[in-house]
Amino acid sequence: MTEPMLVCAPLRLEARAVGRGLRDSGRAAGAGRGAQPPTVLRTGYGPRRAADRADTVRRGPFGMLAITGTGAGLAPELAPGDLVVATEVTSVGGGPADGPALRSPSAPLLAGELRRAGLRAHTGRVATVDHLVRRDERDQLLRKGLLAADMESAQLAMAAEGRPLTVIRAISDTADHRLLHPATVTGGLAALRSLRAAGPVLDRWAAACAPRRVLLAGPRSFCAGVERAIEIVERVLAQRGSPVYVRKQIVHNTHVVHDLEQRGAIFVDELDEVPDGAPVVFSAHGVAPAVRQEAARRELSVVDATCPLVAKVHKEALRFAADGYLVALIGHNGHEEVEGTLGEAPGSTVLVETPEDVAALRPGSDNKVAYLMQTTLAADEAAGVAGALLDRFPAARGPGSDDICYATTNRQQAVRAVAADSDLVLVAGSANSSNSRRLAETAERAGTPAHLIDGPEDIQLGWLAGVSTVGLTAGASAPPAVVSEIIDALGGLGPVDVGERVTTTESIRFSLPKEVRQ
Numbered sequence: 001m002t003e004p005m006l007v008c009a010p011l012r013l014e015a016r017a018v019g020r021g022l023r024d025s026g027r028a029a030g031a032g033r034g035a036q037p038p039t040v041l042r043t044g045y046g047p048r049r050a051a052d053r054a055d056t057v058r059r060g061p062f063g064m065l066a067i068t069g070t071g072a073g074l075a076p077e078l079a080p081g082d083l084v085v086a087t088e089v090t091s092v093g094g095g096p097a098d099g100p101a102l103r104s105p106s107a108p109l110l111a112g113e114l115r116r117a118g119l120r121a122h123t124g125r126v127a128t129v130d131h132l133v134r135r136d137e138r139d140q141l142l143r144k145g146l147l148a149a150d151m152e153s154a155q156l157a158m159a160a161e162g163r164p165l166t167v168i169r170a171i172s173d174t175a176d177h178r179l180l181h182p183a184t185v186t187g188g189l190a191a192l193r194s195l196r197a198a199g200p201v202l203d204r205w206a207a208a209c210a211p212r213r214v215l216l217a218g219p220r221s222f223c224a225g226v227e228r229a230i231e232i233v234e235r236v237l238a239q240r241g242s243p244v245y246v247r248k249q250i251v252h253n254t255h256v257v258h259d260l261e262q263r264g265a266i267f268v269d270e271l272d273e274v275p276d277g278a279p280v281v282f283s284a285h286g287v288a289p290a291v292r293q294e295a296a297r298r299e300l301s302v303v304d305a306t307c308p309l310v311a312k313v314h315k316e317a318l319r320f321a322a323d324g325y326l327v328a329l330i331g332h333n334g335h336e337e338v339e340g341t342l343g344e345a346p347g348s349t350v351l352v353e354t355p356e357d358v359a360a361l362r363p364g365s366d367n368k369v370a371y372l373m374q375t376t377l378a379a380d381e382a383a384g385v386a387g388a389l390l391d392r393f394p395a396a397r398g399p400g401s402d403d404i405c406y407a408t409t410n411r412q413q414a415v416r417a418v419a420a421d422s423d424l425v426l427v428a429g430s431a432n433s434s435n436s437r438r439l440a441e442t443a444e445r446a447g448t449p450a451h452l453i454d455g456p457e458d459i460q461l462g463w464l465a466g467v468s469t470v471g472l473t474a475g476a477s478a479p480p481a482v483v484s485e486i487i488d489a490l491g492g493l494g495p496v497d498v499g500e501r502v503t504t505t506e507s508i509r510f511s512l513p514k515e516v517r518q
């Protein structure tokens with residue numbers, strides 16, 4: 001956007017603090033070079049002055065509007081000096097410009113950036129009130145789902161009129177540190193320090209504001225194995241009530257795990273954490289036979305959510321080992337799926353991660369070698385290791401059908417297609433998700449910078465400066481809702497035109513285990 005950022009702050013001290021922060025930004029990092037410098041405007045105290053000032057503000061030449069200042073913390077977790085980035089601002093309690101709540105969708109992006117800058121930042125709804133809030137009013141506002149209160153933001157926010165908007169309030173007083181109290185002096189100073197520290201982040205936000213295109217990769221997000229595993233836990237919870245124990249993360253995604261935890265699932269690392277007689281679900285990544293035997297010995301009530309495509313690799317390992325082959329398992333050390341597969345025939349199976357590992361294989365005198373693959377590998381990388389293996393053992397046997405599963409293959413093809421037309425690729429997925437990490441690597445190998453993010457708060461604003469097309473995909477364990485949240489957050493930086501590149505469609509479904517079919 002060519003127009004500069006306008007920063008509004010009600011009081012002189014607040015305007016000075018954020019102005020200094022913006023100047024720090026220019027000095028420290030050269031931020032904003034080539035862009036017009038931001039303007040800081042003191043707008044006056046209280047909703048009436050804010051409403052009057054909004055009229056002149058809206059006519060001003062600005063590309064994006066930042067409203068800053070100090071505020072009252074409503075939630076008990078807020079401390080003086082914390083920053084609240086508004087997801088929406090709303091006028092409460094008969095103010096002079098009551099109106100609908102105004103959204104600020106880029107709040108998660110700013111909050112993430114503030115946290116990376118070492119600040120305590122929260123996102124939530126901010127109320128604009130027409131008088132200092134008393135303790136009982138704080139509780140009422142908190143019960144309505146509001147996180148902080150101020151006396152100007154809702155009125156000033158109306159001046160944005162569709163342009164990117166952010167509201168950042170630094171907490172100066174809380175229920176325990178009320179405004180007319182000596183402790184508020186230190187709270188106020190802490191808030192002003194935080195406002196100054198937020199200046200460089202505001203500068204980066206302004207530099208990231210632009211209209212953009214989002215190019216979605218299709219297919220993306222949940223695969224049939226992940227949907228089945230989540231449904232299994234949900235059904236066990238519905239049948240038997242909470243708690244339901246799950247060995248390891250049911251799928252490698254923090255959102256899925258957190259959601260199921262909220263609903264009564266308890267994730268454990270090993271079976272010795274499961275009480276006798278409790279229901280336990282095995283994760284989609286599969287388990288070694290030793291784990292099944294231990295569960296049987298303890299007479300635990302097991303429901304197995306191992307993906308059928310992982311179970312297929314286990315069966316292949318058993319078959320090859322029974323036929324006297326040395327089984328080279330191409331995969332990543334430490335991944336739960338690999339541990340499970342290695343456990344099927346531990347005396348006959350060797351993990352092979354690189355072509356160099358192939359050179360170290362020591363088959364028996366009959367030279368019988370077979371190879372299998374972890375289901376979530378990057379196809380091109382795995383092909384390199386398999387090629388090295390076939391070079392050394394031309395008669396090596398491979399799996400009957402591809403071990404790298406359809407969902408992994410399809411998502412990698414799709415991300416390659418969007419990477420070709422994108423300036424940046426974002427992959428929604430958790431850091432421990434193998435298939436999500438491979439998607440980011442695949443996009444990088446296609447020549448486009450790519451980042452794995454758990455959600456919008458992980459997007460660094462610096463990645464977006466100068467980027468007009470963002471390719472977006474999600475690993476097989478990442479919920480579709482996260483993709484929507486990312487698009488919504490990017491929409492807070494300017495208009496977003498969403499397109500999709502579908503390389504194939506998927507219709508695979510796996511049946512549920514008999515224990516939860518009813």
Ligand code: SF4
Nearest residue numbers: 223225226307375405
């Ligand atoms: S990524 Fe593939 S192997 Fe893993 S759960 Fe999904 S379908 Fe199954």
